[in-house]
Amino acid sequence: MAENDRYFFDRYGLTPADLERYLAQALSDGGDYADLYFEHTTSSSLLVDESLVKMAMEGISMGCGVRVVAGDQTGYAYTDDLEPEKILKAAKIAARIASGPASVSTVGLSTLHSPNNLYPVASPSTDRALRDKLELVRRADVAARGYDPRIAQVRVSYADQVRHVLLAGSDGRIVTDFQPLVRLNVFVIAQEDEKRQSGSHGGGGRVGLEFFQGEKDPEHFAREAARQAIVQLGAKDAPAGEMEVVLGPGWPGILLHEAVGHGLEADFNRKGISAFTGKIGKQVASPLCTVVDDGTIPARRGSLNVDDEGQPTQKTVLIENGILRGYLQDKVSADLMKATRTGNGRRQSYEHIPMPRMTNTYMLAGQDDPEEIIRSVKRGLYAVQFGGGQVDITSGKFVFSASEAYLIEDGRITAPIRGATLIGDGPTVLTNVTAVGNNLELDPGIGTCGKDGQSVPVGVGVPTIKISRLTVGGTAPRALQSFT
Amino acid sequence: MTELNLEQLGKDLVDRAVRSGATAADAVVHEGEEFSTTLRLGKIEKLKEAAAKALGLRVFDGKRSASAFSSDFSQASLENLVARTIAMARETSEDPASGLAETGLLGQHRGDLQLYCADVAELGTEERIGYARRAEEAALKFDPRIKNSEGAAFESSVGTRVYASSAGFVGSYRSSYCAVSVVPIAQNDGGGMQRDYWYSVARGIQALDPPEEVGRKAAERALRRLGARKVATSHVPVIFDPETASSLLGHVFGAVRGDAIYRNASFLTGKLGQTVAGENVTIIDDGLRPGGFGTRPFDDEGIPSSATPVIERGVLKSYLLDCYSARKLNLKTTGNAARGLAGAPNVGPKNFYLVPGTCSPEEMIRSVKEGFYVTELIGFGVNVVTGDYSRGAAGMWIENGELAYPVEEVTIAGNLRDMLNHIEMIGQDLVFRHVIDSPTLLVEGLTVAGA
Numbered sequence: 001m002a003e004n005d006r007y008f009f010d011r012y013g014l015t016p017a018d019l020e021r022y023l024a025q026a027l028s029d030g031g032d033y034a035d036l037y038f039e040h041t042t043s044s045s046l047l048v049d050e051s052l053v054k055m056a057m058e059g060i061s062m063g064c065g066v067r068v069v070a071g072d073q074t075g076y077a078y079t080d081d082l083e084p085e086k087i088l089k090a091a092k093i094a095a096r097i098a099s100g101p102a103s104v105s106t107v108g109l110s111t112l113h114s115p116n117n118l119y120p121v122a123s124p125s126t127d128r129a130l131r132d133k134l135e136l137v138r139r140a141d142v143a144a145r146g147y148d149p150r151i152a153q154v155r156v157s158y159a160d161q162v163r164h165v166l167l168a169g170s171d172g173r174i175v176t177d178f179q180p181l182v183r184l185n186v187f188v189i190a191q192e193d194e195k196r197q198s199g200s201h202g203g204g205g206r207v208g209l210e211f212f213q214g215e216k217d218p219e220h221f222a223r224e225a226a227r228q229a230i231v232q233l234g235a236k237d238a239p240a241g242e243m244e245v246v247l248g249p250g251w252p253g254i255l256l257h258e259a260v261g262h263g264l265e266a267d268f269n270r271k272g273i274s275a276f277t278g279k280i281g282k283q284v285a286s287p288l289c290t291v292v293d294d295g296t297i298p299a300r301r302g303s304l305n306v307d308d309e310g311q312p313t314q315k316t317v318l319i320e321n322g323i324l325r326g327y328l329q330d331k332v333s334a335d336l337m338k339a340t341r342t343g344n345g346r347r348q349s350y351e352h353i354p355m356p357r358m359t360n361t362y363m364l365a366g367q368d369d370p371e372e373i374i375r376s377v378k379r380g381l382y383a384v385q386f387g388g389g390q391v392d393i394t395s396g397k398f399v400f401s402a403s404e405a406y407l408i409e410d411g412r413i414t415a416p417i418r419g420a421t422l423i424g425d426g427p428t429v430l431t432n433v434t435a436v437g438n439n440l441e442l443d444p445g446i447g448t449c450g451k452d453g454q455s456v457p458v459g460v461g462v463p464t465i466k467i468s469r470l471t472v473g474g475t476a477p478r479a480l481q482s483f484t
Numbered sequence: 485m486t487e488l489n490l491e492q493l494g495k496d497l498v499d500r501a502v503r504s505g506a507t508a509a510d511a512v513v514h515e516g517e518e519f520s521t522t523l524r525l526g527k528i529e530k531l532k533e534a535a536a537k538a539l540g541l542r543v544f545d546g547k548r549s550a551s552a553f554s555s556d557f558s559q560a561s562l563e564n565l566v567a568r569t570i571a572m573a574r575e576t577s578e579d580p581a582s583g584l585a586e587t588g589l590l591g592q593h594r595g596d597l598q599l600y601c602a603d604v605a606e607l608g609t610e611e612r613i614g615y616a617r618r619a620e621e622a623a624l625k626f627d628p629r630i631k632n633s634e635g636a637a638f639e640s641s642v643g644t645r646v647y648a649s650s651a652g653f654v655g656s657y658r659s660s661y662c663a664v665s666v667v668p669i670a671q672n673d674g675g676g677m678q679r680d681y682w683y684s685v686a687r688g689i690q691a692l693d694p695p696e697e698v699g700r701k702a703a704e705r706a707l708r709r710l711g712a713r714k715v716a717t718s719h720v721p722v723i724f725d726p727e728t729a730s731s732l733l734g735h736v737f738g739a740v741r742g743d744a745i746y747r748n749a750s751f752l753t754g755k756l757g758q759t760v761a762g763e764n765v766t767i768i769d770d771g772l773r774p775g776g777f778g779t780r781p782f783d784d785e786g787i788p789s790s791a792t793p794v795i796e797r798g799v800l801k802s803y804l805l806d807c808y809s810a811r812k813l814n815l816k817t818t819g820n821a822a823r824g825l826a827g828a829p830n831v832g833p834k835n836f837y838l839v840p841g842t843c844s845p846e847e848m849i850r851s852v853k854e855g856f857y858v859t860e861l862i863g864f865g866v867n868v869v870t871g872d873y874s875r876g877a878a879g880m881w882i883e884n885g886e887l888a889y890p891v892e893e894v895t896i897a898g899n900l901r902d903m904l905n906h907i908e909m910i911g912q913d914l915v916f917r918h919v920i921d922s923p924t925l926l927v928e929g930l931t932v933a934g935a
């Protein structure tokens with residue numbers, strides 16, 4: 001076994017016989033399936049604020065979660081102590097979900113190797129000296145302040161983690177993974193007279209510190225955050241009402257995450273509570289749109305060699321030329337729906353029950369020239385940077401908030417506008433896509449998705465797209481009138 | 485571990501840090517048990533139970549500091565943690581405003597704050613499951629159009645929190661929490677589907693609303709959304725129900741927190757002593773309200789809890805501060821230090837609430853000829869630096885003083901500065917359900933964007 005495969009065996013004296021004993025205890029009252037999820041996560045973070053390194057932090061969290069599945073029922077318990085009696089106790093608690101004679105675990109566990117090796121890192125960030133990370137945040141601070149004398153406040157944060165996981169399932173599989181994650185973030189405030197505006201940018205992925213030696217160096221993120229804040233100083237009130245909207249490439253792909261991604265998670269569809277329930281094979285987007293969820297893009301923040309149920313990740317087509325093709329599955333939903341697992345069973349940590357989650361969700365590139373798309377709009381909105389979004393799975397209504405957007409007038413990008421939320425209807429918004437650019441970009445590596453109290457890192461992406469009708473939540477109805 | 489043992493652990497940890505070369509140190513220790521279950525359509529879907537512990541350490545090397553957290557309480561691990569954290573601190577910057585709370589400020593409230601009810605831990609598993617079951621049954625039974633459910637949940641936790649510092653403070657308190665909630669799905673003949681939720685939370689089982697009431701209310705909320713439509717873009721009075729008004733108040737908290745103020749990152753920076761809201765607006769942050777979800781005998785720097793008037797009759801009376809932001813602003817801490825296990829303390833709310841008015845919500849609705857009664861807000865379109873506010877909303881359209889029909893897929897937008905000055909009516913219906921709470925509010929001057 002490779003070193004990472006042996007992590008829990010070498011460090012905590014765990015043996016395959018122990019795993020079999022724990023699984024037997026988990027299935028002692030019956031059940032269809034049980035698994036053990038061992039996790040050891042080391043994390044560190046740094047903050048530069050007012051040009052001072054105000055915070056340096058590190059932490060270790062470690063434990064084991066035991067799950068017992070009986071049909072659509074799940075029992076779960078965890079322990080932050082890896083002593084055998086503690087794990088056996090957790091297994092006994094998890095077992096309470098089932099009530100029957102003991103089930104038999106597959107005899108003999110064997111290691112399942114994922115075909116993916118998406119984030120080989122020569123030197124994990126947690127092994128690097130603190131001063132190397134301090135240099136990154138200090139450089140970003142200097143670059144942001146140097147961008148423009150109107151940059152009044154700069155906060156730079158750095159966070160990394162290295163996660164060792166081992167999953168042992170009663171189906172006989174042992175799967176291990178070693179998951180690095182790094183992120184640098186810059187937040188600035190620009191001030192001019194009484195006006196203040198903020199900007200933020202960041203990036204990272206499942207990478208080591210060498211990521212920041214390339215084109216995406218700390219100065220890149222700092223300048224981009226500063227640029228946004230300076231642009232916003234001149235922003236006008238946002239328009240209010242329905243209009244034509246062009247989304248820039250990359251992070252605006254959050255539209256797909258909210259509008260269709262969540263609604264296609266299998267748990268909601270199995271229960272019949274998603275606005276997409278029963279729509280497989282139906283048209284939910286214009287034929288220009290093909291949307292995928294792909295956990296296998298090397299080094300991306302949303303990628304995983306295996307999901308948190310030990311299933312190799314894959315590229316799953318959700319919408320193909322406008323037709324709804326598939327859902328994002330975890331083990332429980334796939335078994336109940338008699339569908340194939342897609343490697344989307346994820347959890348925040350050993351303290352959490354896995355459920356269907358996105359990885360990297362994006363729309364494939366189309367044929368249109370992005371500049372031509374802008375030129376084709378008489379009056380509309382061009383949105384290039386976004387904050388967060390949210391969706392009501394059942395009604396399908398979703399929002400995402402533009403933090404940098406411009407008016408388009410007579411085919412030209414004109415005035416920047418103040419931040420505004422955009423709202424639409426998930427199952428129909430993509431039917432209004434009338435142009436798809438040839439310029440697919442993925443986000444810079446900053447996304448975190450929340451569902452049912454659990455946060456996991458994700459990615460999004462989109463080429464430049466034009467949506468013929470979307471409601472823009474500004475304050476200026478008069479601006480709207482000049483639009484019609 | 486017992487409370488005393490946990491206090492000893494915290495004390496030992498800071499002593500060890502000081503012996504190892506730290507000039508000062510403080511620690512937070514937490515131990516707790518959690519239980520949660522979800523039922524769906526009468527059948528248990530998830531059953532989860534666990535106990536967890538963790539500690540956080542902060543050390544100082546003069547004016548430099550660093551911190552660490554761990555769930556491993558073994559002596560060898562703690563020794564390593566202390567050494568590594570001290571080494572980290574030596575590489576950070578000297579920050580003149582850093583440091584523990586001044587010794588003279590330390591202390592704790594001694595009376596019973598009713599944070600712990602024994603009935604939470606005593607309740608058997610079957611009864612716990614029963615709470616969720618009763619809530620869902622009541623929702624499903626309420627109306628034939630409630631045909632499906634996202635599930636009902638019962639959750640509970642009990643825990644002990646310790647704060648210890650080398651300035652001579654050690655204290656601990658126990659707390660308990662329980663909640664019952666349900667998310668029914670309403671469907672009409674046309675196939676339209678809407679979900680909504682309701683819940684009850686309390687420190688003790690006895691104080692929970694009957695689960696049947698929770699279920700019925702959730703069903704009513706989901707049903708009234710059936711047939712929701714978009715409305716035309718307009719400027720109308722907006723009534724925020726207590727749930728959505730609380731989120732609005734949360735943005736006000738974000739604007740008065742000391743760290744936002746010293747960073748010049750709030751639209752209320754520099755406004756102390758000035759009129760920032762209508763004369764009818766008074767906002768208090770009270771750390772001593774018995775049983776409150778933000779109540780505690782001392783904050784996470786060992787400052788005794790108290791009540792802080794934040795806005796009094798429209799005048800900004802106080803920012804909310806921990807020791808660090810207080811030093812930056814030359815003010816006195818208001819005992820609002822809050823920290824997770826890791827990192828330096830931050831500013832957190834105690835029980836932050838808007839003092840209720842005299843109107844019933846019905847009167848408020850009746851006063852509006854045409855307007856929007858908001859029951860749900862989604863998204864993150866709020867910028868506390870500028871006060872710009874733009875969020876997705878759902879609720880009921882008001883016509884001639886009555887709730888006329890449900891509305892969805894619209895946004896409401898304005899600026900928090902103006903909104904605070906245009907709270908035209910305040911409800912009498914304040915209920916403490918969160919850490920930040922508000923009665924119903926009627927706000928003028930917002931834009932509703934739709935078709």
